[in-house]
Amino acid sequence: MGFLNILFSNSRLIHRIARKQTLGQFPVTLLGVSSTSILKEQSSLFSENDDDDYSQVMDIPGGEVPITAQMKFISESSEKRLPCYRVLDDDGYPILGSIFEEVSKELAVKMYSSMVTLQTLDTIFYEAQRQGRLSFYLTTAGEEAINIASAAALTLDDFVLPQYREVGVILWRGYPVQQIANQLFGNKLDYGKGRQMPCHHGSNELNYLTVSSPIATQIPQAAGVAYSFKMDKKEACAVAYLGDGSTSEGDFHAGLNLAAVLDAPVVFICRNNGWAISTPINQQFRSDGIASRGQAYGIRSIRVDGNDALATYSAIRAARKMAIKEQRPILVEAMTYRVAHHSTSDDSTKYRPVEEIEHWKKSKSPISRFRNYIQRNGWWSDENESQLRGDTRKQVLQAIQIAEKTDKASLTDLFTDVYDKMPSNLQDQEKLLRDAVKRSPKEYPSDVPI
Ligand SMILES: Cc1ncc(C[n+]2csc(CCOP(=O)(O)OP(=O)(O)O)c2C)c(N)n1
Ligand SMILES: [Mg+2]
Numbered sequence: 001m002g003f004l005n006i007l008f009s010n011s012r013l014i015h016r017i018a019r020k021q022t023l024g025q026f027p028v029t030l031l032g033v034s035s036t037s038i039l040k041e042q043s044s045l046f047s048e049n050d051d052d053d054y055s056q057v058m059d060i061p062g063g064e065v066p067i068t069a070q071m072k073f074i075s076e077s078s079e080k081r082l083p084c085y086r087v088l089d090d091d092g093y094p095i096l097g098s099i100f101e102e103v104s105k106e107l108a109v110k111m112y113s114s115m116v117t118l119q120t121l122d123t124i125f126y127e128a129q130r131q132g133r134l135s136f137y138l139t140t141a142g143e144e145a146i147n148i149a150s151a152a153a154l155t156l157d158d159f160v161l162p163q164y165r166e167v168g169v170i171l172w173r174g175y176p177v178q179q180i181a182n183q184l185f186g187n188k189l190d191y192g193k194g195r196q197m198p199c200h201h202g203s204n205e206l207n208y209l210t211v212s213s214p215i216a217t218q219i220p221q222a223a224g225v226a227y228s229f230k231m232d233k234k235e236a237c238a239v240a241y242l243g244d245g246s247t248s249e250g251d252f253h254a255g256l257n258l259a260a261v262l263d264a265p266v267v268f269i270c271r272n273n274g275w276a277i278s279t280p281i282n283q284q285f286r287s288d289g290i291a292s293r294g295q296a297y298g299i300r301s302i303r304v305d306g307n308d309a310l311a312t313y314s315a316i317r318a319a320r321k322m323a324i325k326e327q328r329p330i331l332v333e334a335m336t337y338r339v340a341h342h343s344t345s346d347d348s349t350k351y352r353p354v355e356e357i358e359h360w361k362k363s364k365s366p367i368s369r370f371r372n373y374i375q376r377n378g379w380w381s382d383e384n385e386s387q388l389r390g391d392t393r394k395q396v397l398q399a400i401q402i403a404e405k406t407d408k409a410s411l412t413d414l415f416t417d418v419y420d421k422m423p424s425n426l427q428d429q430e431k432l433l434r435d436a437v438k439r440s441p442k443e444y445p446s447d448v449p450i
Helices: 002-009 011-019 035-045 105-130 144-152 167-172 177-185 218-231 250-262 291-297 309-325 354-363 366-376 382-405 411-415 424-439
Strands: 057-060 063-066 159-161 238-243 266-272 300-305 330-335
Touching (some): 105 167, 218 266, 291 330, 309 330, 411 424
Antiparallel strands (some): 057 063
């Protein structure tokens, strides 16, 4: 099997084998003609010195392509897997010879502190959901570096179209912890006025599109946003975040193709965390992950270690620069692992080994890795660590208390903000709802103003 792969994928090898007249040793039915006729045909079509010097071309829409007399199928995959760009090893030591974007002490400490804030708020909000105070929650556990390092590489002018496991990105852009709590509790201070599920953050001011529950819708939208930036000659790009599972949606293919054809300045950041709820990646695609598909769409792509904050920061900085300067889409596949359950509606120990989860939690933590790096640089200490963790915990607990006490958005808000003047069908629906509340007041939540 291995040999067949090589034979199909490597034209040079076939030619070399053919020249040594050894092809006859191999199953000739593979190519459908006899070995001698292949050798004869080849000598007229290829020069002896340069295997790739095709002497005939075919002029077709889209340009000239070389002609070959060999019936060769393109291999379904390359023998070699795409490499993963990394700067820090698992212990946070820079890998010898690694090329990366230098970060100042100030930026590194801000990045680290934000990762810890993200981890702290995830832990506390997750617990609050388990206590029945929130209806739903999902964490970014294990993916803190992708969240924070990618956000740090962007500017506020860039327009972010998130999936849902990227609360760290909006946090980095200036969305307050209090606002996160307001959204989760769906109170009247929530920008969405309680009309979205928890974890569906968004902010006009921060150029961050509100999360959509149907996955992958943001991908073609990002191509559109980027195209509008191109027309306006803006010094900014669109940035779409997506999971490995989203690549199975038609929107992924439509979005990438559209972006490529339009030469739209968009960075697609795919968090390949191994799982789409309970579906592992080997049931999601046969390709070498996601980065390999970029080339088929004509999109420059890279695979990066998403648990390495420095590598992620450097790759996204470079991707952003190329997207804007060269007006082109870029695809980044960030390799990671979803350490937590998919959400509070899931128990991942039912479909994956606990040892696997523990391994990623303990030995592959992006937070410990980056902490080792900054602490070794003399930029961080154990005292800084306990102070930060204590302060952050207090801040999040206080935000929960305030959000919980704040009134919920009112029922009237359910019908506003889409139309300037409420259309008659919505007026009918509001009346129906109010009649239902009157008929069965006990079924209506007592804390939501009518
Ligand atoms: C169109 C659509 N189909 C299915 C779902 C249900 N669903 C929600 S999340 C999810 C898995 C997504 O996995 P992935 O993109 O890898 O993101 P991750 O949760 O791993 O971060 C699915 C199937 C959905 N929300 N929308
Ligand atoms: Mg996933």
